[in-house]
Amino acid sequence: MKIQMADNVLKANDAIAATNRKLLQQADLLALNLMSAPGSGKTSLLEKTIPLLGPQYPSAVLVGDLQTTRDAERLDRLAVETIQINTGTGCHLSAIQVAQAIGEMDLGRLAFLFIENVGNMVCPAAFDLGEHRKVVLLSVPEGDDKVAKYYTLFQQADVVLMTKVDLLSVLDFNLSRVRDDLAKLNTRAPFIMLSARTGEGMGEWIDWLHQQRSAVISRR
């Protein structure tokens, strides 16, 4: 017997993502899905970003990690609400994990919800979490060839952050290669060069966050 079907295999994930989006839309917050390779500086960026946003814009962080709580411990020091999601062997966050986490949170008091995905440039790109914006990071030490290699991630990005730019002067990094690759993939996403260590570019990133939050809230 042959059963003809047309079933979306990820419908369970997509349906939960849609519910997450609706729930997040009811609060005055901007939810961001941070995606990048391991070691590109997602946690360091958040450690610098959250204090810069200030207490009048309360943030919370969902941290996806395979096993450890190291990132969550670092963020705990900032006294922000941090929920650790251990994915075990899972290489990406799924909408259900985000649903469980935000179910425990008081979303109404938040201005920003940062979802730090598992460090991986392939799998997280395939799973909608219900976020408002996708933030993709590329750090200088990873090399200038990564945009083309992991193009589906960069094609979807709402903003591309080039991190650790303080290392540009000591590494052979061809910045125009990154710009040329992005010009073919995604001219919509702003390209922000920053260093969490020196603070360079952080102002532009913070401005972008506020603009996007205003845009999301006004569209409610």
Added chain:
Amino acid sequence: MHEASIAMAAIEQAVEAARQHGATRITRVALRIGALRQVVPEAMKLAFEACAIGTPAEGVVLDLQEEPVVARCRPCGRQFEPDLQAISFACPQCGQADAELLAGNEIVLTSVECEQDEETAHS
């Protein structure tokens, strides 16, 4: 290895469909996967094999079909197929790379072939 998540979800849906049709064993499953999903066919087949163990789909044959990518340029509205060889989503009409994806991301279970075990059928 997002192949494993996809395989598990697909097997679950195939088993449910077979159950609704009164079948007890799944012999063949067809999946249509968008080219942008970056699914590696060999990895997908392995994941399927592994995830099917202990289910009515154990030993299932998997047919994979790739769905081409179709995009629409947000600024000018032109519909086009991105040049994946050149890793370019730039619009052939206006040159901007601001593409909304219309196809190429889906993962669709298109058919399930199944049968009823002799014993179950007669009991």
